[in-house]
Amino acid sequence: MTIQDVYVRSNRRITEEPKVEVISGSVMDNMEVDIVTQKTTYKVYKIRWLMLALFVLYSASNSMQWVQYTIINDIVVNYYGVPSTFVSWTSMVYMVTYVPLIVPASWLLDKTGLRVTTIIGSFGTCLGSWLKVFSVPQDMFWLGFLGQTVVAVSQVFILNVPPRLAAVWFGADQVSVACSIGVFGNQLGIALGFVLPPMLVRSQGTVEEIGADFQLMFYLVAGATSLLFVFIVLFFKAAPQSPPSAAADLGASLDSNFVHSIKKLLTNRNYNLLLLSYGLNVGVFYAISTLLNQVVLTHYPGANEDAGRIGLMIVVAGMIGSVICGLVLDKTHKFKETTLAVYAASVIGMIIFTFTLDCGYIGVVYMSAIILGFFMNGYLPVGFEFASEITYPEPEGTTSGILNAVVQVFGILLTLLYEWMLGEVGDRWSNLTLCAILALGTAVTAAIGSDLRRQAAEQKA
Known part of the structure; x- marks a missing residue:
């Protein structure tokens, strides 16, 4: 009996030639029997971590501007002389612009790949940031809002990328963690958005001093986004030389039809x-x-900086939760069970936050915010990955794009509802309403079937 191993490298994959085992003897009519097996080995590249790191920083540079105005709402209202509602819309414009633009953005991602859409999004984030630099005069709030809108439009090239980037660059045993880290970028930016504006823009001072603070903040953001744009143009790549997993290989080989995928x-x-x-x-x-x-x-x-730090705690705890949940998914592949458990824990966290908010000890509010953030924000990559599992082999960019479009609609409706209820019935009943909404979401999650198509494709391969 002889065994011959031949390894052949190509630009698509590393393939092990069929191993042929020849058995001679009186088998049937003394015929030789060939037993043929074939195995495909996939390779991951170290540069994948650079791609992920660039995306994380790029995503953070965009999302940090989401609450840049609202976390210092009272300062913006007094400085620019605009209604509080206008300031709230600097956040909601992120949601409003996403809904109509996500379909063309997902189509572009599907047709051109990660590099083109990442460059477009990075350029838009940079451009909007520079428009804000010139919006410091008190009668130029409209220009700042325009810059915020440009940055918000650029978000459509970011939010649906993490599952796609993870699937394109990372192996089957790392894809959930990679997606979690990708979502971590968005959360990192939100965390910075909560903590930096209250630190950089003083709540008390002369008009000139506050204007100088705004100028410094806008220049810092514009400089950071410009540097990132240059790095992305120079170093960000669309895909590795060969697919990292069987699921990625099959997905890349399919001839996707965007409209058919939507249906x-x-x-x-x-x-x-x-x-x-x-x-x-x-x-x-x-x-x-x-x-x-x-x-x-x-x-x-007067607790302006505390408000920012509480927001920071919510997001940082969520980042930790995201990574832990990603590790759990990669180790167990229990997508339905993990999603349901994290969702139910979000309800508990929201209840704790509701009943500790007015306790009189702001340190307690910090702690309840950490519990809430760990589970509520930790749920973000879990939902992304669960969506990729139950919709495989549809393009991850399209799957997550629709998911985020629905999120923006709910974000607008629930923000408007929450703002109205805060004025009418106070924060206790407003927060209890949010608890009830999360409980409803938990029940809906329990009804989702555990149809793990991507895992099935990996096992079959």
């Missing part, structure tokens, strides 16, 4: 249920984040 996704029962549950969870997070300054100052007057 298949919208007729997928499990995906539709996930759209509803994911939208409710992240919509609640958007509402709390947008109006956190108002809620905290109601019970702790």
